[in-house]
Amino acid sequence: MPTLDLHTHSDQSDGTCSPAEVVRGAARRGVSLLALTDHDTVSGCAEAAAEAERLGVAFVRGVEISTRLDDHLHILGLGVDVGEKGLKAALGFALAKREERVRRTVSQLNEAGIEADFARVRARAKGSLSRAHVADYLRATNRAQTRQDAFRKYLVPGRPGYVAGMGLDVNETIAAIRGAGGAAVLAHPGIVMSVLDLPAWRTAGLGGLEAFYAAHTEEMTRRLLSLAAKYGLFVTAGSDYHGPASGRENSIGVNVSEEDFASMKKSLSGLAAWNT
Numbered sequence: 001m002p003t004l005d006l007h008t009h010s011d012q013s014d015g016t017c018s019p020a021e022v023v024r025g026a027a028r029r030g031v032s033l034l035a036l037t038d039h040d041t042v043s044g045c046a047e048a049a050a051e052a053e054r055l056g057v058a059f060v061r062g063v064e065i066s067t068r069l070d071d072h073l074h075i076l077g078l079g080v081d082v083g084e085k086g087l088k089a090a091l092g093f094a095l096a097k098r099e100e101r102v103r104r105t106v107s108q109l110n111e112a113g114i115e116a117d118f119a120r121v122r123a124r125a126k127g128s129l130s131r132a133h134v135a136d137y138l139r140a141t142n143r144a145q146t147r148q149d150a151f152r153k154y155l156v157p158g159r160p161g162y163v164a165g166m167g168l169d170v171n172e173t174i175a176a177i178r179g180a181g182g183a184a185v186l187a188h189p190g191i192v193m194s195v196l197d198l199p200a201w202r203t204a205g206l207g208g209l210e211a212f213y214a215a216h217t218e219e220m221t222r223r224l225l226s227l228a229a230k231y232g233l234f235v236t237a238g239s240d241y242h243g244p245a246s247g248r249e250n251s252i253g254v255n256v257s258e259e260d261f262a263s264m265k266k267s268l269s270g271l272a273a274w275n276t
Contacts, residue, residue, distance in 0.1 A: 002261035003253045004033035006060065006078060007187060007210060007238020012044035012127035013064075016243030019044035022252070023051040023059070025241075029253040033265060035060035035078055037187075037238075040094040040167070041128040042082040060268060063087075064187055065094060065173045068165045070195045072188065075173045076210065078236070079271025080182035090168060090176035097166040098129050104163045105134055105155065112160035114143065131155050170197075171204045183207040183271060185236050189227075190220040202231045208267065212237035212254050234267035235260070 009015035010022050017025065019036055022044075026034045034057050036048040045061040052059030063077045080087055102121060109116040116137065124133040135150035144150035154161040168176070177184040185208035189196065198206070211224035212235065228235045237254040256264070 001255045002032060002258060003030045003255050004237055004261060004264065005031050005239050005241065005253050006033070006035040006062070006185075006236045006264070007037050007064070007076060007213075008035065008241040008252060009038050009064075009243070010036060010044045010048070011243075012041055013038035014128070014130045014132035014242060019048035020051040022241070022243075023048050023055060023057060026252050027055045027057050029251065031057065031253045033058045033060070033261075035062040035076075035238075037062040037064040037076050037078075039064050039074075039128050039130060040066060040091050040098060042080065042087075042091065043127050045082050058265075060271070062182070063091070063177075065090070065176070066098075066165060066167045067170050067173050068167045069170055070192055071165055073170065073192050073195060074187040075170065075177065075206075076185040076187045076236070076238075077177035077180065077182040078185055078208075079268055080177060080180040082180075084180035087176050087180035087182075090172065094167045095128060101163050101166050102129050102131065102134060105131060105161045108163065109134075109154065109161045114138075114154065114160060115141070116161075134161065170201060174201065174205045178205045181271065183234075183268065185210055187238070188213050188215065188240065189224055190216040198227060198231045198233070202233065206233065208234040208236050210238050211235040212256055212260070214239050214254070234263065236264055236267075 008022050010019040042063050049059050060078050064074050067073045106116045106118045121133050121137045135147040138144045138150040174184040184206050187210050189209050209228045237256050241252040
């Protein structure tokens with residue numbers, strides 16, 4: 001059964017492995033098609049691509065762009081030209097909004113009597129700053145046991161450090177990905193069903209759905225496969241791997257059928273920005 005992974009993160013966003021380490025881990029697991037999709041940054045793609053070429057792993061240059069519609073409404077950009085000026089401008093905006101969101105988060109925590117220091121939070125990030133770095137700071141200062149515990153206590157709606165997303169809207173995100181020659185894929189659609197608007201997003205240029213995802217049940221996967229067929233979207237598979245120190249239990253790589261693997265590879269083969 002083929003193994004691939006089109007949704008992974010490195011320490012250039014909120015993952016805990018370097019881009020090269022992500023590729024090496026994928027190779028050890030028998031992943032034959034891999035994408036690095038860090039949050040709102042492509043800074044790790046060059047390193048990952050070089051390591052993938054060395055190890056003979058087919059690699060797709062990618063990114064995961066957060067939208068302001070919902071905390072979990074993210075669009076994967078697969079096969080993007082990482083140097084394209086429109087994408088660079090969009091990611092520059094998104095990164096600035098990430099910084100602003102974390103600054104507000106830190107401010108609200110302090111107002112609630114929960115000591116936090118922005119400079120120390122920022123120092124935890126090698127690239128794209130995120131709320132995960134706030135969570136790691138809270139864990140390091142003994143206010144939470146794990147990254148997930150910190151989110152539950154402080155960073156979700158209704159908690160003192162919650163600040164709503166401030167990034168691009170969905171249409172802007174899709175346009176930026178397509179403008180960079182990539183395919184726009186809705187990440188983990190099973191957890192954003194309440195805000196799903198596939199007809200509108202398909203019209204805007206959405207190309208695919210991440211139907212095969214670590215947290216999706218078999219029933220949800222079947223439902224998403226049906227929706228993909230209905231709206232003419234291709235499907236992808238991703239683990240949302242963040243590394244062993246992230247507190248997430250999912251490992252890198254997703255097993256799919258030979259038929260699904262061939263279909264996914266065909267859907268991406270026309271994109272220029274990947275190593276064959």
